[in-house]
Amino acid sequence: xxxxxxxxxxxxxxxxxxxxxxxxxxxxxxxxxxxxxxxxxxxxxxxxxxxxxxxxxxxxxxxxxxxxxxxxxxxxxxxxxxxxxxxxxxxxxxxxxxxxxxxxxxxxxxxxxxxxxxxxxxxxxxxxxxxxxxxxxxxxxxxxxxxxxxxxxxxxxxxxxxxxxxxxxxxxxxxxxxxxxxxxxxxxxxxxxxxxxxxxxxxxxxxxxxxxxxxxxxxxxxxxxxxxxxxxxxxxxxxxxxxxxxxxxxxxxxxxxxxxxxxxxxxxxxxxxxxxxxxxxxxxxxxxxxxxxxxxxxxxxxxxxxxxxxxxxxxxxxxxxxxxxxxxxxxxxxxxxxxxxxxxxxxxxxxxxxxxxxxxxxxxxxxxxxxxxxxxxxxxxxxxxxxxxxxxxxxxxxxxxxxxxxxxxxxxxxxxxxxxxxxxxxxxxxxxxxxxxxxxxxxxxxxxxxxxxxxxxxxxxxxxxxxxxxxxxxxxxxxxxxxxxxxxxxxxxxxxxxxxxxxxxxxxxxxxxxxxxxxxxxxxxxxxxxxxxxxxxxxxxxxxxxxxxxxxxxxxxxxxxxxxxxxxxxxxxxxxxxxxxxxxxxxxxxxxxxxxxxxxxxxxxxxxxxxxxxxxxxxxxxxxxxxxxxxxxxxxxxxxxxxxxxxxxxxxxxxxxxxxxxxxxxxxxxxxxxxxxxxxxxxxxxxxxxxxxxxxxxxxxxxxxxxxxxxxxxxxxxxxxxxxxxxxxxxxxxxxxxxxxxxxxxxxxxxxxxxxxxxxxxxxxxxxxxxxx
Numbered sequence: 001x002x003x004x005x006x007x008x009x010x011x012x013x014x015x016x017x018x019x020x021x022x023x024x025x026x027x028x029x030x031x032x033x034x035x036x037x038x039x040x041x042x043x044x045x046x047x048x049x050x051x052x053x054x055x056x057x058x059x060x061x062x063x064x065x066x067x068x069x070x071x072x073x074x075x076x077x078x079x080x081x082x083x084x085x086x087x088x089x090x091x092x093x094x095x096x097x098x099x100x101x102x103x104x105x106x107x108x109x110x111x112x113x114x115x116x117x118x119x120x121x122x123x124x125x126x127x128x129x130x131x132x133x134x135x136x137x138x139x140x141x142x143x144x145x146x147x148x149x150x151x152x153x154x155x156x157x158x159x160x161x162x163x164x165x166x167x168x169x170x171x172x173x174x175x176x177x178x179x180x181x182x183x184x185x186x187x188x189x190x191x192x193x194x195x196x197x198x199x200x201x202x203x204x205x206x207x208x209x210x211x212x213x214x215x216x217x218x219x220x221x222x223x224x225x226x227x228x229x230x231x232x233x234x235x236x237x238x239x240x241x242x243x244x245x246x247x248x249x250x251x252x253x254x255x256x257x258x259x260x261x262x263x264x265x266x267x268x269x270x271x272x273x274x275x276x277x278x279x280x281x282x283x284x285x286x287x288x289x290x291x292x293x294x295x296x297x298x299x300x301x302x303x304x305x306x307x308x309x310x311x312x313x314x315x316x317x318x319x320x321x322x323x324x325x326x327x328x329x330x331x332x333x334x335x336x337x338x339x340x341x342x343x344x345x346x347x348x349x350x351x352x353x354x355x356x357x358x359x360x361x362x363x364x365x366x367x368x369x370x371x372x373x374x375x376x377x378x379x380x381x382x383x384x385x386x387x388x389x390x391x392x393x394x395x396x397x398x399x400x401x402x403x404x405x406x407x408x409x410x411x412x413x414x415x416x417x418x419x420x421x422x423x424x425x426x427x428x429x430x431x432x433x434x435x436x437x438x439x440x441x442x443x444x445x446x447x448x449x450x451x452x453x454x455x456x457x458x459x460x461x462x463x464x465x466x467x468x469x470x471x472x473x474x475x476x477x478x479x480x481x482x483x484x485x486x487x488x489x490x491x492x493x494x495x496x497x498x499x500x501x502x503x504x505x506x507x508x509x510x511x512x513x514x515x516x517x518x519x520x521x522x523x524x525x526x527x528x529x530x531x532x533x534x535x536x537x538x539x540x541x542x543x544x545x546x547x548x549x550x551x552x553x554x555x556x557x558x559x560x561x562x563x564x565x566x567x568x569x570x571x572x573x574x575x576x577x578x579x580x581x582x583x584x585x586x587x588x589x590x591x592x593x594x595x596x597x598x599x600x601x602x603x604x605x606x607x608x609x610x611x612x613x614x615x616x617x618x619x620x621x622x623x624x625x626x627x628x629x630x631x632x633x634x635x636x637x638x639x640x641x642x643x644x645x646x647x648x649x650x651x652x653x654x655x656x657x658x659x660x661x662x663x664x665x666x667x668x669x670x671x672x673x674x675x676x677x678x679x680x681x682x683x684x685x686x687x688x689x690x691x692x693x694x695x696x697x698x699x700x701x702x703x704x705x706x707x708x709x710x711x712x713x714x715x716x717x718x719x720x721x722x723x724x725x726x727x728x729x730x731x732x733x734x735x736x737x738x739x740x741x742x743x744x745x746x747x748x749x750x751x752x753x754x755x756x757x758x759x760x761x762x763x764x765x766x767x768x769x770x771x772x773x
Contacts, residue, residue, distance in 0.1 A: 041069030097154025415458030534564035573606030585616035614654030615647035645767035704731035
C-alpha cells in the first residue's frame, strides 16, 4: 500500500519503484459522465467548475458534527492479486478527527466484507495532490470490491476528487506473515511462563529494487490505550517485528503493520494482522451469586466457582490441576485441595468460608501442569463476606437468572441516562451549556415527573457527583418520591475519567477519598439500586484506577452491585473482574443494527453465562447528540424495539437508553418518548417470563438470523425471538422437545410445528414470544 503525495508542480515525494501498471479498473474515473456508475451519498455532488483534468470532479462538503457518508463504485478484484489505488485531491479548510479527505479500496467474499486498504488523507487547504496506495496480495476468498472516495469520520470542510484509479500489479512490494504461523491471518497466544513474543516478518520483493535501509518497519495495535508503535529490524531483505506478550491486550486485537520511508515518514505499504491473547483458565463465580457476596442470607458459608480451560492448538498438554485459596492483603488464609481440571467440561471447585470474619478478600485459583509446583496460570476474584444480620432494608442484589432483586422481588431496570448539570432548554444548534457544577432541580424534576407516569423505572444521572453529597441526596430524594430507582454515578471519582476535572472541587484530598465518602453517605438511600463506576475508561494505564473504584465501592457498600459500560465489546471480558454488572453501548442502530445484536452476543460470550449484563440501547439521532443536527436521522420504533428485544434475547436483564438529553432535542420528542414508553411497557410484561429458569437445551435457529432466549416454566416453555435483519426472512427453529401446542403470545396465533421443527415467516425488525406446551 504505497502512499505518495504528488504536488501540482509534478515533484514526486517518496515514490516507490513501481512495475508497469495495467488498465484502470475504475469506470468514469474523472466524473466526466456525471455520477454514472458511482453511488453518491448526500454529501457528494459532481462539480463542473473545478477539475484536475477534464471539466468535472466530485465535490465533498460537510460541516462539523455532520454525518459520516461515502461515495463508492464497484470494481472487479481478483484473489491473490495486488493493486495500486490513486486519486487526485484538492482541499479547502478541511478539518478532521482522523486524517481528512482520502480514498480506500475494500474487498469482499460472497459472505461479506474481508478487508481493505486505507491510506492517510489530506487536511487543511491545498491545491491538487495525489494520494497513491498499494495493497498486499488479496485473500483467496475475494470475489469483488469497491473503490471509495470520502472524508474520514469527523471530517468537515470541502474536498474535490478527480482521476481515480485502481490498477492491478504483478508483484507486491512486500509480503507480511507471522513467523510462527506462515499464511495465517491470525495468531493465538496464551498466558503463562511459556508464552513467547509474536513475531511478524516482512519480506521485500527483489524485483521492486527498494533498499531495506531506506524503510522503517513498524507496528501499532488498534486497541484503546495501545497506540504506541513498535519498531522492527532488518537483516537483508527480511524484516522482523516482535510483540512481547505483556504488551498485548487480552482478547482479539488488530495489528497495523506499516512500511514507511525513513526520510519523509510517509507510509509505503502495509497490512493488518490479527492477534488474540487468551487466558488459559477462566473462573466464573456461581455460588452463592456471580458477584461473590457471601452472607446475604443466613446459612451462606461457601463460595463455588466454575473453571473452564481455553481451547488450545492440537498437541498441547491438557493435564492440569487447580486449587482455590482465600487471601487477605496477599496473605493466604485458607487453601482448598488440588483437583483435576477437565479438558472439555467445566470443573466446579468450592471453598468453605465458615468462621471467616466479614470483610473483603481475594479468591485465587492457581492452575498447575501435571506434577508442577509453579502455577502456569492464575485467576482471581473479589469476595465480600457480609453479616446477614446487618443487611440494610434497601439491599439490592442478584437472584436466580441474573435478575436484580429489589425488596425481594425481580426487578428489571429500564430507564435513561440523564444529565442534570446541563441546561434543559436551548437551541439545538448550540453546544451544551453548564447551569452549575451540581445536579440542578430545574432540569431533573420535569424529567422525573414525566418518567413517574410511564413504564420506565430507573434513571442514571451522568453528573451525580459534580456538586457533592447534598445536591446528590436531594436528587435521590426526588427520585424516591416519584417511585423511581437510581443507578448512582461515581464514575468521575476515578483517576483517568473524562469528566474528573469537574469533581476536583469536592472537599476531599483526592478522588479516591471522595469516592469513599460519597458511597458512605448515600449507600442507605432507599432509591439506590446500583453504583455506576466506569464509563468507557479501559486503557491499560487506567486499569488500576478502575479496579480501585470497584474495590473501594464494594468495601463501603457490599449491599448494592456496581455497573460499568464499555463500548469495546471484543475486549469487554477483561473487565468482568472489575465490576458486578457489565454493559456495552453499540451506537449502530441506524447504520448496522445487526452489529448491535452481534456485539451483545459477543459481550455475553466474553463475560460468561452467570455475570449480569445490562445493555445500553441507542435512542438518539446522531445530529441531536452532537449539538449540530445536520444529520436528522433518528431510530424508528421498529429499530428501537428490535434492538431492545435482541438485547434481552442475548441475555440482558436491564436496559438503559442513551440518552435523555439528546432525545429531548428531537422535534419529534413527544412521539418518540411515547414509542419508547410502549417498548418499556412490553418489557415490563416480560419480567415474569424472564425470571423463569433458562431451558437446557433451549430452542435453536437452524435457518435464519435471530437472537433467541428459551425459558422453562411449569409444563411449558417460552421462546423469545428478535430479528435485527432489515428484510423479511424464512426461519426454521428446532424446539427443545416435541410440543403439543405452540402459540404466539402476542397475537394468540396457534402455530403448527413438524416434529421438533417450526417454520416461521419472520418480518423485518420484529420480535415474538412463543409459548410451547
